[in-house]
Amino acid sequence: MLLDIFPIKGPLKEPLLIIEWIIVFSFFELALIFLLRTRYKLKELKNLQEKAYIFIYFGYSFMWIFIIIADFYLSNNIYLRNLILNIGFLIQAFCALVFVYMIEKYKIFIRKFLFTKIFLLLAIIYGFLIFFFLDYAGRFSTIFWIVFSICIMLYFKALYKDFYIKRELGHIKFDFIKIIVGILITVIGYQMSTRLFSEMFGLELRLIGDIFQLIGLVFISWFLLSIPSFSEYDWQEKIDSVIIMHKSGLYMYKRSFRSDPNSIDESIITGTLTTLKLMLEKVTDREDILTIEKKGKIIIIQPGKFIYGVIICDEKLNSLQILLRRFIERIETIYYQVLKHWNGNLNVFKPLDDISKEIFY
């Protein structure tokens, strides 16, 4: 038999209210921590993936605000409570959609943007249900979590395969215990705090569920703050070569990541690219990143103060652009005086090989 417990009253009301607001705040705070981290690490590769976590935390926090309003602050109006709850679920679903999109930008699971497309479709259907069939909307929202769980499992599997096995990183078991325990506790906690379980077994279970979620949050955050990012390694299989050339068109340095027996003389490449870049700058009247795409190959030309950095790769990745910018900045800092009056002596750039190995590890 289901208990009629909403709006929540009685001796457990205040402890529940306090803990649930603490859940809201803790997830919100974590989102802010990731936001601060990305702000302070603009040029760091890990940044790209951490932006995705911000959305999932914000979403969870906002969803709980709506759950609290519906369960504690509304009088006995079932329609209004359902509406508020579903708006909360919709916000979380939207944030999960952004999260999945950002992750799929760096990693293909089964097919490109497969989960993003599924999520988008589900979100449209869900929005439609909220407006026209509110009673069914709550049940439908469960599908989001099933799809999201599959996506997350694939994400961790890829993480495990790509980094921990390939890179032979240590502490693998401990890291995965953290996340498995974290997710398990949070999911169980969330289920215990749902309306259905509260109505079946009472508010004590909801209180335990809330505490579980807070403990789960600690484990998940611990894991997420320590894992590497896809963007830290994903470029390695996509890059052909890096070329540095002076703005006068003279070749300075080249590093090949793949052996190519038919490689063209570097001076010809740099001369051609400089001419092209100068021509486009004249037309557009501004100096900016130039990207040339040809089926299967992409050339990215990034201007610095004295030099151009060129990357030839298979895919246009943000991570490659960040690394190229970092390489250019390092060269221009060290060689500032040399580059101002460079006489074409290539010997001075011999140390660039070590610097490039440091950046494009």
Next chain:
Amino acid sequence: MIINLRDFYLPLLFISVLLGYQVSFYFLYQFNKVKKEKLELNKNLLAYGAIFGLGLTGYLIRIINLYFIRDINLELFKFLVRITFLFLFLSLMCYLLLTSFKSFKRIINIRLNKILACYLIIPIISNFIFETNSIIFMLISLFTLVTIFLYILILQFKLIRSSTGDVKRRLHKILFGFFLCVIQLFIGGYMVSYILLEEYSPYLQLIATPLFILGLMIIVLGLYKFPAFLELDWKDNILQLFIIDERDYQLIYKYDFSKIQPDKRDLVNEESKIEKTKTLFSRGIFGIDEIISTITKTDKQTIEKIQQGKFLILLEYGNVPIKFVIFCLLTKKDTNSSRYILKLIKNKFHFLYKSILLNIEAIGGIQQELFISFDKIMKELIK
């Protein structure tokens, strides 16, 4: 919609406690991070950590006491009110004692600090003698709180005025956040909210607690990755930097700190005998090192400091793979800040020029042009 103000401000109060403890731990963490550098002004972070840690404990006791105990057990309630005040006064005392160290001398009168810390014994004792809602105790504690908090705000303001760059900007944020927290203490505190204006207490809590949370969040923003707090006169003490390559006794980089403080030029000229001939200086350092090693039979140990009259040369040796590089900082005083700066310079130089130094022979005769670029990094570092 069911409107019960308690349902709104009670969660907020607990959130502020949680956040407050986090801020306190973060202050202690930031202090601990640079603790081994023995930079005394970092005790300001420790002081903030203590004021929040102890103050928050009192605040938590107050919340539990007011909202969960008052209606059940009046005797316990009265006792816990005294404990709340005890924690509050202790937090202030800790703050004042932790900012009474020698390095704060340039900013404040540390004797006054100690006197005020001792004075706090009076409200602590009166807390246990008088009833907490008696007019005498209220006057004593109100006077104490207003005086001490004003004093702390002035102290912090002076500290900000004496600081520069990033530290200054961050201290501004921390002080503003702290100011909001102090406002909360007066609006939502025991005396105003529960003795003078009890009927408005829920409304006052609804105003004060978000203000407190906002203040704490601003503090977090200021505190996030807080840089090391160097002695206020550290820029006056450092004179010149020399980086020497042991392999050929060449001076590969030199930076004159009088560039940033022209008034130091005379002092630098005074020691210009040392730097007149670059080779002499660089060879001299190694000569001294060899002689001292032979005399003291300490081949494996390296010299850390050479003193000549009122000048000092602090030495740092490069890390693997550029162990052949020596960093010498000419200073007026052997302060922890100077040592810290020298280490920072070493790390930056190592990061930027490691590859260059390992390939120096291939580069040819343009080394000086490469190393001169380090001027830019030096300027940023000094800022």
